[in-house]
Amino acid sequence: MSNYGWVPRxxxxxxxxxxxxxxxxxxxxxxxxxIVNTLQSFLEEATARxxxxxxxxxxxxxxxxxxxxxxxxxxxxxxxxxxxWTDFEALVSSLRSPNNTIAIPDELVxxxxxxxxxxxxxxxxKGCNLGQATPWLxxxxxxxGGHVRVxxxxxxxxxxxxxxxxxxxxxxxxxxxxxxxxxxxxxFANRNALAAAFHAKGFTRPDGTPIPRADFLAWLRLxxxxxxxxxxxxxxxRVRLPLGRNIGGHRFARGLVAFYCRTPRNSVVxxxxxxxxxxxxxxTDAERLARLPTWLSRASEFEDTxxxxxxxxxxYPTLTDMIDGLxxxxxxxxxxxxxxxxxxxxxxxxxxxxxxxxPGPRGTVAPTRAPLIYNHIPETGAPVVPPAFxxxxxxxxxxxx
Numbered sequence: 389m390s391n392y393g394w395v396p397r398x399x400x401x402x403x404x405x406x407x408x409x410x411x412x413x414x415x416x417x418x419x420x421x422x423i424v425n426t427l428q429s430f431l432e433e434a435t436a437r438x439x440x441x442x443x444x445x446x447x448x449x450x451x452x453x454x455x456x457x458x459x460x461x462x463x464x465x466x467x468x469x470x471x472x473w474t475d476f477e478a479l480v481s482s483l484r485s486p487n488n489t490i491a492i493p494d495e496l497v498x499x500x501x502x503x504x505x506x507x508x509x510x511x512x513x514k515g516c517n518l519g520q521a522t523p524w525l526x527x528x529x530x531x532x533g534g535h536v537r538v539x540x541x542x543x544x545x546x547x548x549x550x551x552x553x554x555x556x557x558x559x560x561x562x563x564x565x566x567x568x569x570x571x572x573x574x575x576f577a578n579r580n581a582l583a584a585a586f587h588a589k590g591f592t593r594p595d596g597t598p599i600p601r602a603d604f605l606a607w608l609r610l611x612x613x614x615x616x617x618x619x620x621x622x623x624x625x626r627v628r629l630p631l632g633r634n635i636g637g638h639r640f641a642r643g644l645v646a647f648y649c650r651t652p653r654n655s656v657v658x659x660x661x662x663x664x665x666x667x668x669x670x671x672t673d674a675e676r677l678a679r680l681p682t683w684l685s686r687a688s689e690f691e692d693t694x695x696x697x698x699x700x701x702x703x704y705p706t707l708t709d710m711i712d713g714l715x716x717x718x719x720x721x722x723x724x725x726x727x728x729x730x731x732x733x734x735x736x737x738x739x740x741x742x743x744x745x746x747p748g749p750r751g752t753v754a755p756t757r758a759p760l761i762y763n764h765i766p767e768t769g770a771p772v773v774p775p776a777f778x779x780x781x782x783x784x785x786x787x788x789x
Contacts, residue, residue, distance in 0.1 A: 519786025550636025
């Protein structure tokens with residue numbers, strides 16, 4: 389029996405996806421499928437290769453870029469209206485139309501209603517932060533037929549390699565990074581206020597220890613974070629992350645440390661509303677903002693009863709909180725056959741990306757000195773260190789059921 393994996397690569401120059409494909413290919417009994425372009429066709433090809441279909445050995449693994457809201461850069465089925473993305477709405481569409489189905493055949497995962505297996509086989513998603521989007525994971529499991537465990541990383545998913553192709557073995561190092569995020573309608577006053585906001589969110593280390601405010605301040609200083617009222621991208625690539633031993637000729641992995649500031653110019657929510665006549669559109673933005681709760685509540689994806697409403701995807705507990713928490717602008721299209729208003733909500737959003745590591749000498753949290761938490765996946769032989777985490781680790785992965 390085999391397992392099957394797929395990492396679609398739209399751009400051959402995407403180093404992360406190339407390294408991810410190599411990582412997936414080294415999982416036990418893994419057979420990579422490269423000739424498909426949708427999740428639907430991947431499952432069809434896996435079923436065909438297993439014919440007559442014995443169950444897979446243990447798992448199906450599919451990887452692609454993603455985010456914490458439940459947007460996965462994998463094309464779900466042919467002619468998807470949003471292109472190569474599997475979001476919540478695409479999963480709903482797959483359940484409503486037989487042509488869009490991504491259900492895994494029961495025989496491929498060894499499911500029998502008469503004699504269900506004690507432990508379900510797994511469908512592992514590889515993509516940054518998707519494990520935080522629990523409603524998305526639940527809907528994905530439903531769309532896959534409901535007979536597999538589904539997992540996804542809760543953090544930035546890092547894959548590095550040590551070694552020289554054609555000269556030495558290529559050693560894979562799998563690690564993750566915190567992606568701390570805070571946001572509000574107005575900019576934070578200074579670096580100290582931003583560090584306090586990160587600390588107030590209650591972020592913890594893998595062992596459950598709260599991360600102190602001083603650590604956030606140290607990371608912000610390390611990245612030279614200054615102005616907090618303008619769009620900023622600060623990335624330090626190929627940072628040396630300590631491994632504690634020599635792997636592939638190096639005692640470090642190359643990784644990323646970063647800070648991003650987005651402003652209301654970088655829209656968070658957009659929603660278009662059509663009106664029968666131009667006269668029904670309020671004339672001022674203040675009037676439009678007053679009508680916004682009514683306008684948005686007419687769309688099912690903004691309703692409280694929706695299984696994954698838009699406001700929750702963006703970190704708000706209610707629609708009112710989202711409306712109050714965003715800075716809104718309105719664009720009127722009076723020339724359309726039916727007049728339209730595009731409602732645009734933005735905010736100041738701050739994201740801090742720091743590799744997950746144990747405290748270093750004298751408690752340092754500097755990424756170049758704090759020992760990285762990682763998995764070593766060798767080209768041959770056994771890893772030099774035991775795996776630090778896997779899909780059963782609730783700190784690193786979200787899992788359903």
